Amino acid sequence: MKKILTILTLLLFFANIKSFSQTINLSADSVTALLCKKWEVSYVITGNTKIEKPSDMGNISYEFSKDKTFVLTSDKDKIKGTWLYDPKLKSIKLAVGKEMNMSISSLKKTEFIVIASPANAAPDSEKLKLVCTAKAG
Numbered sequence: 001m002k003k004i005l006t007i008l009t010l011l012l013f014f015a016n017i018k019s020f021s022q023t024i025n026l027s028a029d030s031v032t033a034l035l036c037k038k039w040e041v042s043y044v045i046t047g048n049t050k051i052e053k054p055s056d057m058g059n060i061s062y063e064f065s066k067d068k069t070f071v072l073t074s075d076k077d078k079i080k081g082t083w084l085y086d087p088k089l090k091s092i093k094l095a096v097g098k099e100m101n102m103s104i105s106s107l108k109k110t111e112f113i114v115i116a117s118p119a120n121a122a123p124d125s126e127k128l129k130l131v132c133t134a135k136a137g
Contacts, residue, residue, distance in 0.1 A: 024090050024107050031085045031092065034107055035064045038135040045129040062132060070094065110134045 024031065041060040044051045053060075058075030064083060072079045081096040083104075094102035094114065106113040114130040 024085075024092060024104070026087075026107070028085055028087055031107065032066055034109060035083070035092070035104075035112070036066050038063045039112065039132040040135050042131050042133045045131065046127075061135065072096075105129075 026034070039062045041053065041062075043053055060072075060074045062070055062072055064070045068082055068084065070081050070083055072081065079096055081094055083092060083094050085092045092104035092107065094104065096102075102114050102116050104112050105115045111131065111133050114132065116128045116130075
């Protein structure tokens with residue numbers, strides 16, 4: 001199970017995102033205030049299946065900064081990226097490298113959801129959703 005979650009998470013890093021409907025209807029200042037803190041991946045959803053993070057699996061976390069950068073950290077990797085909020089499109093895109101390859105579909109005070117589709121996946125394939133919760137402290 002640990003290997004499955006690790007593979008799913010790594011797929012998100014190198015995913016290719018098409019447009020998704022967004023539910024973020026906030027001002028740019030509000031997005032920055034809500035997003036810029038530490039978050040931890042709680043579970044993954046693929047299709048209608050919720051995959052809980054095993055207790056022996058290390059932490060996978062995001063830390064967003066006001067300078068529009070983020071760091072995605074796992075026990076073995078630390079990946080830097082950038083984020084961009086477009087208030088007209090009501091979307092937050094996450095980029096690792098030059099590609100916008102992840103999208104935040106929902107942002108709340110204590111939770112956000114990252115959506116990704118595995119690279120080279122068929123258009124009708126299931127999207128992966130990482131559900132992240134705010135870290136205490």
